[in-house]
Amino acid sequence: MHSKYYPDGLEPLDGFPLPVFVSKGGAARGRSVAQRAARTVAWLDQVVGMPETPPLFVVGPQDWNQVATIPLYGMPHVNDDRIVVGQEPAPFWASMTSAIIPLLDRGGLQRLHRVYGNPIYLGGFADLLVSHELTHLAHGQAWPDGPVAFWLRELAANLGLHGYVTDVEPAKKPHLETVFEATWATASHSHWPVRDLSRMADSLDGDGSNYVWFEFGLQVLAKRLWQIAGAGALKRVVHALRGPELDLPGALELLEALDPEVARSVRDWPRFAS
């Protein structure tokens, strides 16, 4: 039923519980992403229940515009008929690295080198993001788009990502956590032109690094929520996003019930510590 999205030049990969298509020469990378996607779907299905999973596309720059719904190559995304992930290397992650390196203190930079090498290569972090995208499918699109829907959905997706890595691939935790913790530990938030949480959608303009800064902050909060409330946090947030829309006070009340410190961090955004 998804056949209209099988563009020319892509190759199917068999043997997965979801349809998978890769660019020519991208089978090894595609298989690795698809394996993580399959593990994530199984995990999410147990925790919050999953709808049918649409096809996964793991594509290089030459095929990106055929299947992607956002122009920035390498930015993973999902909607109800496709999951789109870039094939390595995605130059976008190098722009993110150049943006954050000058903001880090010595300790932060050393932590990054220890986990991601020298020069810093964020591939090991980016590889995990398919789990974030799949969590977006779990919460669905019941709410109309709006500022609160935008960041609460991203927080939910980061909770799914954090929970999946913690429960299923704990050896990957340093790859997941080091970059967002080191970035958020800097006091250099004023570097970013868009900083208000209510304007997160506007941060997608430009090279994508401002948007990733928002995601990193929400990952700090997701980690905190998971430590405090575990899978219960994911269940509560996903359940809320499947129900009637909440306004800002309603969303804060939801977080308050899980962890008052996270609710306070949202109010104080971006002035909270990792």
Ligand SMILES: [Zn+2]
């Ligand atoms: Zn997202």
